[in-house]
Amino acid sequence: MNAPRTSPSELQGVWLVAEREIGSKLRSKAFVISTAILLLVALAAVLWGGFAANSGGDGTPVAVTSATEADVKGVDGLDVTVADSADAATALVEDGTVDAALLPDDSTPFGYKIVADDSVPSGLMAALSQSPPVELLDPDGATDGILRYFVALGFGIVFLMAASTFGSTIAMSVVEEKQTRVVEILISAIPVRTLLAGKVVGNTILAMAQIAALAAIAVVGLSVTGQSAVLAGLGAPLVWFAVFFFFGFVLLASLFAAAGAMVSRQEDIGSTTTPLTMLIMVPYFLVIFFNDNPLVLGIMSYVPFSAPVGMPLRLYLGTAQWWEPVVSLILLIATCVAAIWVGARIYRNSLLRMGARVKLAEALRG
Template sequence: MAATQDVVAAGDGLEPVLVDDADAATELVRQEEVSAAVLPGDGPTGVRLVALDGEPGDVVSALSLRPQVELLDPADLSENLRFVVALAFGLVFMMSAVGSGNMIAQNTVQEKQSRIVEILLSAVPARALMAGKVLGNSVVAVGQTAAIAAVSVIGLVVTGQEDLLSVLGAPIVWFVAFFLVGFVLLASMFAASASLVSRLEDVGAVLQPVLWLTMIPYFLVVFFTDNQTVMTITSYVPFSAPVSMPVRLFFGEALWWEPLVSLVVLVVSTGLVIVLAARIYAGSLLRTGARVPLRAALAAARR
């Protein structure tokens, strides 16, 4: 009817059918040609709904007036999402670092145990040998991380999560950058630690400090993701910055200059660790038998 045409037209998803009077509208309902008839009424809404044998919920919902909602303190992201994002970043970094680091350590010890390292050192310096191990595994680890990031982006696009993708895009890029430098830091420590022993049975003992430095920051970020003080501190610690800073960027809690400063601190720290690790690696690689003390390895590297 013309009296209720505007009401029906304002309902989302409704297709109005115009009739001359109430009797014609009721007849269409009886013949099941329309879901319901919207007629003038005496209630607060000014209309009444005529249906055949049950209340048409979709029509009622479409005709219901929805007030405009204004939030004074809107929550950007839920606590569950905070935990999931921190867990995802942390798990990718920790699993890649530990997996590739153990591979570097085992290869180093196997080369010492089989005396292949003596042949290798006759062709290349010890530092170049360590650099090849670290860089080779870094390329593989970063490639895996980039593939995971690409799959995540594709998944968000396919599932229609463009809003989340727009928020997650920049943190993923920062995560890959931090991951590259942070992985080199830990890989150098794995290689240097493994060079101190000559048997695979002794690898676990020398790798314990490196494993703790890898896992403790991960657990700190995951379990204290809602603690601003802890997250701020860990975003500048070299061992936890690759996870903590991208998480803070995702939630918009870091200023624009903070990731730059954190990355510089991580790069400088990685450079210092590489220099120290290379000296340990060169000073202990040819020494077999018992575990080589750090002082002895450093002293041998000076000669």
């Protein structure tokens, strides 16, 4: 006599659906190739940035004589060679040892002239130009605007790509299951909330694995290129970014699943997911254009949909107090719980409705 079949427990059901989601993505050549390309591009960008930062070089090679040596003293960007005479300095230019020579010339107000082969080296005139002395009251505040921009760009791109890629994957998976009627078989074995939870858990695992891989690439790349100071400054912000991204992604994943359940055809999916895509894109553009604006970054760090980008950037810049990420995270978690409840209600009320798009009000009412 056959033993009676038992339904899996809720946790078992969640994990079975999560395994199915993870397995389907890992078997997809498009997903594997796109992920590999993303990691390679990230590695190349980190290595290029690190080597570019280190490639200060020795400056423009310039020959001087004892009479003009004082004119280049303290001038940055020059690799100075002292020649025995003006003829010797000229010879160094002719044989290509240096790019130019500064020779004494009393007929000019400068007291010297530049001798070059066929053109004056780029940047030499600017290096020799006279500028008034500058005193910075807050030299630490001038910390690398370019570096700040690239850090903001990195946080923004990672959040945008991971959230939009896996969010749209969830929505398309839901629609595909509705079209093929597979969903009817699934919910006959497990509750609807278990199916939704499994989808969110599976895609969250994939997204977090991608974030971890990108973080590891950043650490390795910065270590290889000797950017220990940058790496030290990015340590805590990277950890906070992972934490904020986790809850932010769960929030978005629940809403993307709900958006997918509201339609029955792949062609209609854009009508319900576009508002969510905009919620992902807006923080990206804000952090790119306003990464030097404390007010905008402050507001972004407390808005749930932009906090995963705004708060880690503020932590990197050192403009956030120790308690601010805690408060922001509490707000994000509260919003995440509310989004899960709303998303689950829409998902449950729309999943078995075929045909025309389900209106939001109807999906919420049931």
